[in-house]
Amino acid sequence: GIQVEQSPPDLILQEGANSTLRCNFSDSVNNLQWFHQNPWGQLINLFYIPSGTKQNGRLSATTVATERYSLLYISSSQTTDSGVYFCAPPGGTSYGKLTFGQGTILTVHP
Amino acid sequence: EPEVTQTPSHQVTQMGQEVILRCVPISNHLYFYWYRQILGQKVEFLVSFYNNEISEKSEIFDDQFSVERPDGSNFTLKIRSTKLEDSAMYFCASGVGWQFFGPGTRLTVL
Numbered sequence: 001g002i003q004v005e006q007s008p009p010d011l012i013l014q015e016g017a018n019s020t021l022r023c024n025f026s027d028s029v030n031n032l033q034w035f036h037q038n039p040w041g042q043l044i045n046l047f048y049i050p051s052g053t054k055q056n057g058r059l060s061a062t063t064v065a066t067e068r069y070s071l072l073y074i075s076s077s078q079t080t081d082s083g084v085y086f087c088a089p090p091g092g093t094s095y096g097k098l099t100f101g102q103g104t105i106l107t108v109h110p
Numbered sequence: 111e112p113e114v115t116q117t118p119s120h121q122v123t124q125m126g127q128e129v130i131l132r133c134v135p136i137s138n139h140l141y142f143y144w145y146r147q148i149l150g151q152k153v154e155f156l157v158s159f160y161n162n163e164i165s166e167k168s169e170i171f172d173d174q175f176s177v178e179r180p181d182g183s184n185f186t187l188k189i190r191s192t193k194l195e196d197s198a199m200y201f202c203a204s205g206v207g208w209q210f211f212g213p214g215t216r217l218t219v220l
Contacts, residue, residue, distance in 0.1 A: 031208065041213075086152070095141045095206075096158070097158055097168070098203075
């Protein structure tokens with residue numbers, strides 16, 4: 001099945017800093033999701049981004065499917081951004097199982 | 111905004127007991143999924159369900175597990191005889207392309 005690698009594994013920032021999280025995947029994909037897992041364990045949908053760039057407030061994401069990677073940008077980070085960020089492309093069909101990476105643990109200090 | 115709901119939020123059980131985890135997917139979604147996350151690890155796929163049957167299952171989803179859609183709204187995961195290693199957060203998801211996750215049920219097997 002598809003392999004998913006996320007980097008960096010851990011990231012520590014001061015409030016207000018910007019960051020880029022990367023997701024590499026081994027096979028071509030026709031969609032990809034980014035999630036934020038908050039300290040209570042909930043998986044919050046951030047983006048559904050098969051290709052191109054999307055923006056939502058301070059967050060944006062870019063997927064370059066032909067080169068098999070996706071990037072998540074966080075600008076002007078806040079303490080509430082802390083948590084684990086996962087990327088998850090599907091295996092096989094668009095409606096297939098999501099394969100999660102190991103995640104990036106983000107800690108934002110005030 | 112419609113959301114996936116799960117009950118209970120936390121379940122404690124004795125090893126060998128049967129548990130049923132319940133989910134109410136988003137009403138117009140056709141694809142349903144169960145995932146689990148052992149503490150500190152990544153999210154793993156268990157099973158997908160479409161048109162009243164299992165469409166895909168992982169190696170984790172052995173004979174101890176079963177899923178059911180008993181009526182038009184609920185989607186359940188049953189574990190027949192729980193083991194210590196079944197302790198995890200169990201997430202239900204539904205989707206029509208991209209997947210929306212419920213808040214999870216934390217299962218603790220003693």
